Amino acid sequence: MDNTPVRYIAGAPDPDFLENRTFQEIQVGDTASMERKVTQRDIQLFAAVSGDVNPAHVDALYAKSSRFHGIIAHGMLGASLISTLLGTRFPGPGTIYLGQSLKFLKPVHIGDVLSVTATVKSMDAIKYRLVLDTYCVNQDGETVIAGEAEVMAPLEKLHIHRTSLPEPLMADKNLRYNELLQAAKRCSKIRMGVVHPCSQDALAGAVDAAALGLIDAVLIGPAERIRAIAAEHRIDLGGVELVDVPHSHAAAAKAVAMARNGEVDALMKGSLHTDELLAEVVNTQTGLRTARRISHVFVLDVPRYPKPLLITDAAINVAPDFESKVDIVQNAIDLAHALGIPCPKVAVLSAVETVTPKMRSAMDAAALAKMADRGQITGGLVDGPLAFDNAVSMAATRTKGIQSAVAGDSDVLVVPDLESGNMLVKQLEYLGDAQVAGIVLGATVPIVLTSRADTAHSRIASCAIALLWAAFKRANPE
Structure with a gap:
């Protein structure tokens, strides 16, 4: 059994800056998380960018008659939040995503609040690689997505200004x-x-x-x-x-x-x-x-x-x-x-x-x-x-x-x-x-x-x- 103490990455992120954690600052058991409420606009934007117009995600009439009884989010929309956590918070800027396994366990509906967590499972000090357990859990405590990520952690400490993106116009x-x-x-x-x-x-x-x-x-x-x-x-x-x-x-x-x-x-x-x-x-x-x-x-x-x-x-x-x-x-x-x-x-x-x-x-x-x-x-x-x-x-x-x-x-x-x-x-x-x-x-x-x-x-x-x-x-x- 691994008795390494779990260290949570404390504090809310600075809204104006991104700061990473280098390989040298990370230990097995370190964990970080973020929350995101899923909106209909998120689903529409994801469909527009990806081209995935599966009616389960964009057709309210079809979705109402489906087994889910309403529109559900794309599985990869939830999974993309794992990438957001790894690339912007932990380890953060400079991280190179190498692989990700995923299991989609429950549907994500409009209005669900997802808590996304990544926890370091193992470290490779030669290649500076991390393996992390990754989870998305909804507001009811149900795990909706589970998987394992492999990344190359950054070696250089970075504290950089967050890029401000233009607000996308979503005309329904x-x-x-x-x-x-x-x-x-x-x-x-x-x-x-x-x-x-x-x-x-x-x-x-x-x-x-x-x-x-x-x-x-x-x-x-x-x-x-x-x-x-x-x-x-x-x-x-x-x-x-x-x-x-x-x-x-x-x-x-x-x-x-x-x-x-x-x-x-x-x-x-x-x-x-x-x-x-x-x-x-x-x-x-x-x-x-x-x-x-x-x-x-x-x-x-x-x-x-x-x-x-x-x-x-x-x-x-x-x-x-x-x-x-x-x-x-x-x-x-x-x-x-x-x-x-x-x-x-x-x-x-x-x-x-x-x-x-x-x-x-x-x-x-x-x-x-x-x-x-x-x-x-x-x-x-x-x-x-x-x-x-x-x-x-x-x-x-x-x-x-x-x-x-x-x-x-x-x-x-x-x-x-x-x-x-x-x-x-x-x-x-x-x-x-x-x-x-x-x-x-x-x-x-x-x-x-x-x-x-x-x-x-x-x-x-x-x-x-x-x-x-x-x-x-x-x-x-x-």
């Missing part, structure tokens, strides 16, 4: 998307007229939304062409209603007529031009106009922003006058309510945050804010003019000394005109990696106004928004 694009779908699935599904779905994405988006139980898709367009696209891309049209019309203009007219007659509850633009559909929607005799100005609201999930961001109007009103902006703001506030935001914070954007008579956008913003103060715009907090930085950044707001309940924490951005809004949305999408969806409001039914570049994923999200809007309007008739 599916998180808010899934939350949106779950909210929509609590509502009664709607009949959606899909206008001229004569492209793969337009057709797949509608059919997928129907398969998810969000809508009953009614495909309005040239039937033979739609069936050919479905066959080419293996899209199952079983059970999907198809209304045959000869071309895109006829499809737009038929879809608007069906919405006006109550045959469909919403519309989705397919692969026809926006103007072609909207011309039928705004027709004063046969269209879908209401007392409100028709406007569009984009709903974005921006990875670096802590909540959904609504931007309006970046798709329909080119250069809206002040009266149009009143409706644009009110439409956006109402949509925010439908999405579960009880009192949305609305920032009316300009290039400045001061009321500047020479800038129309600044004057309009100030007047809109005052209308909200007086109850002429209801349901949200409205402030402006605000520049983009102090609309979304609390740091910029503090730096500029702005006192506002909206600044730095906006839910809705109201842009001066379509050009600035369209550029802003596309910058966030293509440079900021934002997910983009959205709908048209102000007509008698919601309209999903997709772009030819939109993915089926984006179209499904827009369908979910339309469903939530329809449910909100049923519960809050004007």
Whole structure:
């Protein structure tokens, strides 16, 4: 029996420096440990770096039905903590990892706190090698990983500054998307007229939304062409209603007529031009106009922003006058309510945050804010003019000394005109990696106004928004 006294490596590590223990300072029985709580973010990052997307680690639905009843960490994620202990604490910098045996004894779940321990089992004074027993034990005292490490211990004493690593950006694009779908699935599904779905994405988006139980898709367009696209891309049209019309203009007219007659509850633009559909929607005799100005609201999930961001109007009103902006703001506030935001914070954007008579956008913003103060715009907090930085950044707001309940924490951005809004949305999408969806409001039914570049994923999200809007309007008739 080995009676060598165990010496624990005492004290918490210096947060700014790494210090090793040389071979000459180590004895058999010396031990060191560290703790680490395993988070979902750890598992996602490990999967992204390693490429190991085993559904047991990344697919919550699959994992729930597995023998572990939930997501578990990769075995090598836990094992990597042994490497962390050996390379940064004991023996520390200068250690060369030569080998490691491992036994994975129990699963590691999100939220588990692992205590990682390494204890010197034997020493080779000729080759300066150590053999260490290594263990990972969870918060319940259960050993989840056990093994044996062989390392070459450092000979030179080191006390070096800890390298500061950049914070990795982990954008879970599916998180808010899934939350949106779950909210929509609590509502009664709607009949959606899909206008001229004569492209793969337009057709797949509608059919997928129907398969998810969000809508009953009614495909309005040239039937033979739609069936050919479905066959080419293996899209199952079983059970999907198809209304045959000869071309895109006829499809737009038929879809608007069906919405006006109550045959469909919403519309989705397919692969026809926006103007072609909207011309039928705004027709004063046969269209879908209401007392409100028709406007569009984009709903974005921006990875670096802590909540959904609504931007309006970046798709329909080119250069809206002040009266149009009143409706644009009110439409956006109402949509925010439908999405579960009880009192949305609305920032009316300009290039400045001061009321500047020479800038129309600044004057309009100030007047809109005052209308909200007086109850002429209801349901949200409205402030402006605000520049983009102090609309979304609390740091910029503090730096500029702005006192506002909206600044730095906006839910809705109201842009001066379509050009600035369209550029802003596309910058966030293509440079900021934002997910983009959205709908048209102000007509008698919601309209999903997709772009030819939109993915089926984006179209499904827009369908979910339309469903939530329809449910909100049923519960809050004007």
